[in-house]
Amino acid sequence: MFQDFSAAFEKYKDTFFVNLNNGTLGLCPSVVIDQQKAELGTFEHNTSTGYGAAWARLWALQERLGRFIKARPQDLFLRPNVTLALNEIIMGLQLPADSEILSTSFEYGAVVNILHFKARKDRLSVRFINADFMYDEISADEAVSKIVSQISDKTRVFVVSHVFTGNGLTMPLEKLATALRARDVLLVVDGAHAPGLLDLNFTNELKNVDYYAGNLHKWFMGPKGTAFGWVNPLFQDQMQPAYGSWTTEEKILPGMGAYCDHPFAARMLWSHSMSYASLYGLESCFDFWDQAGSEFIRTEIQKRMNYLEDGLNQFKIKSLKGRHSDIASSLLCYKVGSFPGIEFDGLFVRHSKPQLQVGLPRVPGWPVLRLTPHIHNTREELDSAISTLSKFV
Structure with a gap:
């Protein structure tokens, strides 16, 4: 389902937690850090x-x-x-x-x-x-x-x-x-x-x-x-x-x-x-973009977004606005209240194993939990995130 980009990031990526906060600062491919x-x-x-x-x-x-x-x-x-x-x-x-x-x-x-x-x-x-x-x-x-x-x-x-x-x-x-x-x-x-x-x-x-x-x-x-x-x-x-x-x-x-x-x-x-x-x-x-193809990379990002959104939809967890809209959302954002009892240590979901890191942007009206997967994220990481978040429903 997903192209596996793990090898392109393995030199510097910390695999002891699941990073779904690429919307703040993304991970660089290893060759970028090396240069x-x-x-x-x-x-x-x-x-x-x-x-x-x-x-x-x-x-x-x-x-x-x-x-x-x-x-x-x-x-x-x-x-x-x-x-x-x-x-x-x-x-x-x-x-x-x-x-x-x-x-x-x-x-x-x-x-x-x-x-x-x-x-x-x-x-x-x-x-x-x-x-x-x-x-x-x-x-x-x-x-x-x-x-x-x-x-x-x-x-x-x-x-x-x-x-x-x-x-x-x-x-x-x-x-x-x-x-x-x-x-x-x-x-x-x-x-x-x-x-x-x-x-x-x-x-x-x-x-x-x-x-x-x-x-x-x-x-x-x-x-x-x-x-x-x-x-x-x-x-x-x-x-x-x-x-x-x-x-x-x-x-x-x-x-x-x-x-x-x-x-x-x-x-x-x-x-x-x-x-x-x-x-x-x-x-x-x-x-890196030239070799992989810019359209291919964007498609792989969207595949991960869709997989997360669809996985959470199975548990009746709805994003603030989905992808099927004229004014669509390019990120996955949810009301924190959609996950009763969820608590955070900084940007990590408390007691999550493996640890899940999310975004918690400030917006008017209500607290928001933001999920921003990127191509370094594997299917196993996304499944882990869905499992962690579904426990709060």
Whole structure:
């Protein structure tokens, strides 16, 4: 039923517990960890040479990332995590005083704090719409219509997740972007969970999105500390980085290679002294996806999701929203109350054998238990999880 990927992870995976919290930080294939270690050693052998060679490799990474998400490399910038990428985007927005930032009640806490920080700094207002309607059996068009109906005369930007971290609901971005563009409202997307889980396409479905940021250390299985931002070419001239460095002035050093030909990518580049070992580890990660096939990996992830969901359904345990819906859930999320008597030690289900690790995201309304299996999970691990959770029904 499942392709067995155990060998690709066996060097570093701890098999003494069942990890179903890949939605926080995914496991890297062993070759990715090995490359990061090797890169640190190589860099220390000659730090000057290693630093000078960085720009060509970073540009090559942006090219590979562009191919993976079907985007131009010059529209991208790399950062350690999606929170930093969204800080660059949101704090860089040039909005008139007294403008309104609109968002939803489902957003990730750190992003909510960015919005409040931006509002205080620039004398803006922030409003959050109740997004509970997305739990209903509604169409993508109806969901977009409900969001658009909340736009006020002051609304200048809408900030929303692609996949909500607390319930897995997936926003119909193509329809939403078209509707907001027609109303002159900017769309900023928190795509923390999307890369690797969804097939992103910035030349087609997402071309009308204005700003997007995504993590590479979750479903993509990239090194911890890898993420990206994407900015629509229509708005790149308006965006400036949060920090000045070697590439933020008009005269770029000749040694910066291809960045010299792409002003936006150049000024968004982190060109200061640092180790790029984590980013270089993306090379092995891209190789892994290329060898296995991106569609095949996504299918294998979904098989595990479906197996878990169907297994729990046998015990009448229903997720917040299943996969058979126009506004479907890309993650498996349940009310903690669906498991009477369940207790946790941190993220581990208490007294589970083998220990079961889950996600416990914070969402309005009720505590949520989130299950996010990945390709390193075996059928035996999923059966163990179903057995553990069914005991609380």
